[in-house]
Amino acid sequence: TQLLEQSPQFLSIQEGENLTVYCNSSSVFSSLQWYRQEPGEGPVLLVTVVTGGEVKKLKRLTFQFGDARKDSSLHITAAQPGDTGLYLCAGGKGTSYGKLTFGQGTILTVHP
C-alpha cells in the first residue's frame, strides 16, 4: 500500500518559472521530510517539518506541512537548471525505529 502520493510525477519547466510539488496521505505523520536525489547518487535531506501548519524556507524553496499533518508541499520560486532532480517526500511515525515511508518521487527538469 502506497501511503504517500506525490504529484505530479514529472515536471518539465523553463528556467525562472515557479512550481509546486505535492505530497498527500490519508495517514497522519509525526514528521514529513523532503529529499533531493541526483542521478547516480543517494537522496539528500533538504528539510524536516514536524508541526502542523509549519512553513520552512530554504533559499528559493518553501516547504509546508499541512495542518492535519497528512500532507506537505514543496514550492520552488524562479527555478534554475541546478534544481533539476528527483524530489522525494518521506513520512515518519513517531518512534517507529526511525522508519520512513517514501513517496514515489517527482522528476523535475528545468530547461535553460
Add this chain to the structure above:
Amino acid sequence: DAGITQSPRYKITETGRQVTLMCHQTWSHSYMFWYRQDLGHGLRLIYYSAAADITDKGEVPDGYVVSRSKTENFPLTLESATRSQTSVYFCASSRRTHANYGYTFGSGTRLTVV
C-alpha cells in the same frame, strides 16, 4: 572521509548466485536501513537495524538476509539472486530513534541479475 560508503557501486550477477552488498558508516549511528529503488515503486524498505545484533524486516524482506555484528557495518545478502531483485540498493543511517531525524544515504549499488 567520514560518511556512509556502499560497495560495490555496480554488480552484475547470475540468477541463483549469492551476492552481498556492503554498507559502512563512520558516524556510529545506531540506526541503519536498506532500501531498494525501482521505477514506479519509489524507495521500499528491505531491512533495518536499531543497533548491533538488532535487525528487523521492512516492507520487502523476502530473499534478503542482513547481519549487524558491528555498529558501523550493515551488509545485505541476496541468498539466491532472482531477476526481480535487479534494482538500485541504498543503505542509510540515522543518529536518532525518532523518525523526525533524517537519513543520510550512501551512493547506492546498482545490481543487475541476469
